Every structure is written in structure tokens, then in C-alpha cells.
Amino acid sequence: MATLLYITAHPGEAPTSYSLAVGEQFVQAYKHAHPADEIKHLDLYDADIPHIDAEVLEAWGKLGQGIAAADLTVSQQDKMTKLGQILNQFMTADKYVFVNPMWNFSYPPVMKTYIDAICMRGQTFKYTENGPVGLLQNKKALHIQASGGIYAEGPMQHMENGNRHLKNVLGFIGVHDVESILIEGISYTPARAPEIKQQAIEAARQLAQTF
Numbered sequence: 001m002a003t004l005l006y007i008t009a010h011p012g013e014a015p016t017s018y019s020l021a022v023g024e025q026f027v028q029a030y031k032h033a034h035p036a037d038e039i040k041h042l043d044l045y046d047a048d049i050p051h052i053d054a055e056v057l058e059a060w061g062k063l064g065q066g067i068a069a070a071d072l073t074v075s076q077q078d079k080m081t082k083l084g085q086i087l088n089q090f091m092t093a094d095k096y097v098f099v100n101p102m103w104n105f106s107y108p109p110v111m112k113t114y115i116d117a118i119c120m121r122g123q124t125f126k127y128t129e130n131g132p133v134g135l136l137q138n139k140k141a142l143h144i145q146a147s148g149g150i151y152a153e154g155p156m157q158h159m160e161n162g163n164r165h166l167k168n169v170l171g172f173i174g175v176h177d178v179e180s181i182l183i184e185g186i187s188y189t190p191a192r193a194p195e196i197k198q199q200a201i202e203a204a205r206q207l208a209q210t211f
Helices: 018-033 054-064 074-092 109-118 163-172 190-210
Strands: 003-008 038-043 095-101 125-128 131-134 140-146 177-183
Touching (some): 003 018, 018 038, 018 095, 018 140, 018 190, 074 109, 109 163, 140 163, 140 190, 163 177, 177 190
Parallel strands (some): 003 038, 140 177
């Protein structure tokens, strides 16, 4: 049995979101194809993940000096506990599905906050004399992203920083098997929006069979 972590970074709902609609169809098809697997949903808009702020940096510094967690401030203890839970949930999962819209050539800020929480030295990567090494092994990921324009190819290709960045981050921590379903051109070609959505849904359903 494997665990799939379904991570959504969208403030809306499936009826009005192309990315969530495709994501939900993937999950439904995945459940049918892999009935023994466990699926956990992490809604980043509800997760209240701590930002890497001054309190967190100070807490890490104290812990690195051997100061006990019990001697941190209450606020720091709360943040360390939450960050630890988020990291543990990510590390113990076998497969990941990230779902988000493209905002201003990237993803919503809650996604970046999550990425900061899972990129932890000594846990998901380490530095060696030959450079950084990812510590996660035998895991795979899928990124579902919707955008109004077209960025996978053409003159706007260099401006896409969501899918490219996520792949770079996942590769950095050892997850190199990453698929992408990019739902593009919704606003650029609105007449084709239903067709674009349906094509993405079909791609998601097919991928779910072997993911």
C-alpha cells in the first residue's frame, strides 16, 4: 500500500477552478485504479503553515546550539511543532500531486511557504563535498497547473516559473520522477476552454492508472 499526498493551493472550488477540477478527476480515477492506497488531502489555504520568519530562524539557531525545545518561546514551540508535522507528512508519503493556478507567472504564495517547509537540510537534502544531495528516494510527483495563457511553448515559455521551479525543487530533494499536466490557454482562447479542460481531465484519468 502506498500513500498519495494530494496538495492543493487554490482558494476556490472545483466547479470554478480548472486545476482543481482536473485534480479531483485524477483522484477519483486513482482511487479506482489503486483501491488499497491511502490518499491524504492537504489544502494549503487551510494548513496555516508558519512562514520562515525571525522567530523560526532564531528557534533553529537555538536548537542547533543544543538548547532544548522546551526552552523556546511558546510561539516558537508552536511553529516548530507545525513545521515538523508538515515535514513528516511529506517525507512519509510515497507520491505527491500538486494542484494550483498560475498567478503572475508562478504559483500562489501558500505554495512557496509549503516548499520552504519541506526543504529541510538533514531531512530532505544534505550538503556534501560534491554538492547538495537529495535524500528522498523512490518517490514520484504530478503537477497540475492551470493558466490563462500558453507557456509550455512559444514566446512566453521563458516566463513560466511555477512548473519549472517545482520540478527543480523536487529534483533537489531527490524526487526526479515528475509528471506535469498543464492546462493552458483558458483566457487566451476562451472558446476552446471546455475542450482544453476535457483534454486535461482525460490526460489525468489516464495517468492515474499507472501513477
